[in-house]
Amino acid sequence: MRKMTEQHLINAFGGESQAHMRYLHFGNQAEKEKYDNVARLFRAIAHAEYVHAGDHYRELRHLDGGFVANSMAAFGPGDSVKNLKLAIAGETYEIEEMYPTYIEVAKFQGEKGAQRSFEWSYASEKLHKQLFERALEEVNSGKDIELDTIQVCEVCGYTLEGEAPDRCPVCGALKDKFTPFK
Amino acid sequence: MRKMTEQHLINAFGGESQAHMRYLHFGNQAEKEKYDNVARLFRAIAHAEYVHAGDHYRELRHLDGGFVANSMAAFGPGDSVKNLKLAIAGETYEIEEMYPTYIEVAKFQGEKGAQRSFEWSYASEKLHKQLFERALEEVNSGKDIELDTIQVCEVCGYTLEGEAPDRCPVCGALKDKFTPFK
Ligand SMILES: [Fe+2]
Ligand SMILES: [Fe+2]
Ligand SMILES: [Fe+2]
Ligand SMILES: [Fe+2]
Ligand SMILES: [Fe+2]
Ligand SMILES: [Fe+2]
Numbered sequence: 001m002r003k004m005t006e007q008h009l010i011n012a013f014g015g016e017s018q019a020h021m022r023y024l025h026f027g028n029q030a031e032k033e034k035y036d037n038v039a040r041l042f043r044a045i046a047h048a049e050y051v052h053a054g055d056h057y058r059e060l061r062h063l064d065g066g067f068v069a070n071s072m073a074a075f076g077p078g079d080s081v082k083n084l085k086l087a088i089a090g091e092t093y094e095i096e097e098m099y100p101t102y103i104e105v106a107k108f109q110g111e112k113g114a115q116r117s118f119e120w121s122y123a124s125e126k127l128h129k130q131l132f133e134r135a136l137e138e139v140n141s142g143k144d145i146e147l148d149t150i151q152v153c154e155v156c157g158y159t160l161e162g163e164a165p166d167r168c169p170v171c172g173a174l175k176d177k178f179t180p181f182k
Numbered sequence: 183m184r185k186m187t188e189q190h191l192i193n194a195f196g197g198e199s200q201a202h203m204r205y206l207h208f209g210n211q212a213e214k215e216k217y218d219n220v221a222r223l224f225r226a227i228a229h230a231e232y233v234h235a236g237d238h239y240r241e242l243r244h245l246d247g248g249f250v251a252n253s254m255a256a257f258g259p260g261d262s263v264k265n266l267k268l269a270i271a272g273e274t275y276e277i278e279e280m281y282p283t284y285i286e287v288a289k290f291q292g293e294k295g296a297q298r299s300f301e302w303s304y305a306s307e308k309l310h311k312q313l314f315e316r317a318l319e320e321v322n323s324g325k326d327i328e329l330d331t332i333q334v335c336e337v338c339g340y341t342l343e344g345e346a347p348d349r350c351p352v353c354g355a356l357k358d359k360f361t362p363f364k
Contacts, residue, residue, distance in 0.1 A: 013203070014196055014253055021199035021235045053203045063258035064268075066275060070252055071196060076245035086246075093248060 001062065002109040007070075008102040009056050009114050014069030015098065016053035016121070019090055020046050022074065026083040033080050037147040038135050042087075044150035044159065044181035045128050051157035052121040059117050072098070084136040091129035099125065120156035123170045127159050149182040183244065187293040189252075190284040191238050194300065196251030197280065198235035201272055202228050204256065208265040215262050219329040220317050224269075226332035226341065226363035227310050233339035234303040241299050254280070266318040273311035281307065302338035305352045309341050331364040 027042035072093055074086040099122035106115035135145045151164045156171035164178035209224035254275055256268040281304035288297035317327045333346045338353035346360035 010255075010257065013257075014200055014251065014255065017199040017203035018196055018251065021195075021202060021232065022239070024232065025236050025239060050203065050206065054207050057204070057207060057257070057259060060257045061259055064264075065258065066254050066256050066271060068252055068254050069196065069200065070250055072248050072250050073192075073196065074248050075192065075195075075239070075242045076247065077239060077243055082246075089248060 001114070002111055005102075005106050005109050005111040005114045006060070006063075007067075008105060009059050009117070010067050010069045011071050012098070012102060012118065012121070013053050013056040013060070014071030015073065015094070016049045016056065018071060018073040020049035020053060022077075022083075022090070023049065023087065025077065026080070026087065029077070029083055030080045035080055035139060035144045037145045038080055038084075038139060040181055041131055041135055041145065041147060041150065042083075044152055045087075045131070047179065047181070048124055048128065048152045048157040048159045051152065051154060052124075055117045055120060055156065059113050080139050081136065084132050084139060087132045088129060088136065091125050091132065094125045095122070095129060120158075120170055124157050124159045131159075131161070149180045151178040151180055153178055183296070184291040184293055187284075187288050187291050187296045188242070188245075189249075190287060191241050191296050191299070192249050192251045193253050194280070194284060194303070195235055195238040195242070196253030197255065197276070198231045198238060198303065200253060200255040202231035202235060204259075204265075204272070205231065205269065207259065208262070208269065211259070211265055212262045217262055217321060217326045219327045220262055220266075220321060222363055223313055223317055223327065223329060223332060224265075226334055227269075227313070229361065229363070230306055230310065230334045230339040230341045233334065233336060234306075237299045237302060237338065241295050262321050263318065266314050266321060269314045270311060270318065273307050273314065276307045277304070277311060302340075302352055306339050306341045313341075313343070331362045333360040333362055335360055 023042045023046035027039045030039035074090040102118045138145045148161045153168045154177045155173040158170040205224040205228035209221045212221035256272045284300045320327045330343045335350045336359045337355040340352040
C-alpha cells in the first residue's frame with residue numbers, strides 16, 4: 001500500500017476512535033442532564049464511529065507493529081450544549097476537509113480498499129452533523145430532542161432515523177445488519 | 183496548563199481511545215475463534231482504557247476546539263495470537279516509555295492533575311500486559327484462558343482479577359465503583 005494513503009488510514013482510525021470515545025462520555029453527561037434522547041443519539045453515533053474505525057483498521061491488516069496516528073480531535077468537555085458544539089465541529093472537519101482529501105488521495109494513488117473505507121465513513125458523517133445540530137437547537141432552549149429509532153449499519157456505519165431499509169444505501173448490506181438504538 | 187503536558191494529555195487521550203477500540207474489535211475476533219474468556223478479557227480491558235481516556239479528557243476541560251493528537255498505536259489485526267501480540271506491544275510501550283515520560287514531564291512542570299491522571303493509567307497497564315501474556319500462552323497452544331471475574335475501577339481504570347477490594351488501591355474509590363466482567 002502506498003505510504004500516504006496508509007498514513008491516512010492510520011490517522012482516520014485514530015480520529016474515529018477518539019470520536020467514538022468522546023460520544024460515549026458525552027452520552028453520560030447528557031444522561032446526567034436528563035436529556036435521554038440526546039444520550040441515546042450520542043451512543044448510537046458512537047457505535048457508527050466504532051464501525052468506521054473497524055473498517056479502517058481492517059484495511060491495515062498488512063501492517064505489524066506501532067505507528068503514530070496524527071488525528072485531529074475536539075477537546076474541552078462541558079455541559080451538553082458545549083459537547084454538542086464540539087461534536088458538530090468534529091463532524092464538520094471530517095466532512096469539509098478530512099474525508100474529501102483522504103478520498104482524493106486514495107483515488108489518485110489507486111488504493112481502492114482505502115477509498116471505499118473512506119467513502120463509507122464520509123457517507124454517514126453528514127447525517128451525524130445534522131442530527132447533532134437538531135439536538136443543539138433543542139438543548140439550547142433546555143429541551144430534549146424528539147428522536148425516532150436510530151439505525152446503524154454494522155458494515156459501513158451508515159446512520160439513519162426511522163425504519164431500517166431493505167438494503168443499506170451505502171454498502172448494500174441487508175436489513176438485518178442494522179442495529180437499532182431506541 | 184503548560185503546553186507540553188497539555189499535548190501529552192491530548193496524545194494519551196488518543197492512545198487510550200485507540201487501545202479501547204482495538205480491544206473491542208479484538209474481542210469480536212476472539213469470540214469468533216470460540217475463546218470466550220479471551221473475548222471477555224479484551225472487553226474488560228477495553229473498558230479500563232475507556233476510563234483512562236475519560237480521565238485524560240476531563241483534565242483538558244479548559245480547552246475549546248480542535249487539536250492534533252500524536253498517538254502511537256499497534257496496527258495489523260489478525261487472529262487472536264496476532265491480536266494478543268499487538269495488545270502486549272501497545273501495553274509495553276505505555277509501561278516502558280509513554281507513561282513514565284509523561285509522568286516525569288508533568289512533575290517537572292508542576293501539573294498535578296495531569297500527573298495524577300497519568301499515574302492512575304500507568305498503575306493498571308502493568309496488569310493488562312500480564313493478563314494478555316497469560317492469554318497468549320494459552321492461545322498459542324489452542325486453548326482458552328482460565329479467568330476469574332475481572333474488575334475495573336470506574337474512577338481510575340484499575341484492573342484486577344477476583345473479588346473487588348473494599349477500596350481501590352490506586353484511587354481509593356469504594357468497592358461499589360468496581361464493574362465486574364464475568
Ligand atoms: Fe466516523
Ligand atoms: Fe461521525
Ligand atoms: Fe452499510
Ligand atoms: Fe490505558
Ligand atoms: Fe492498558
Ligand atoms: Fe480506582
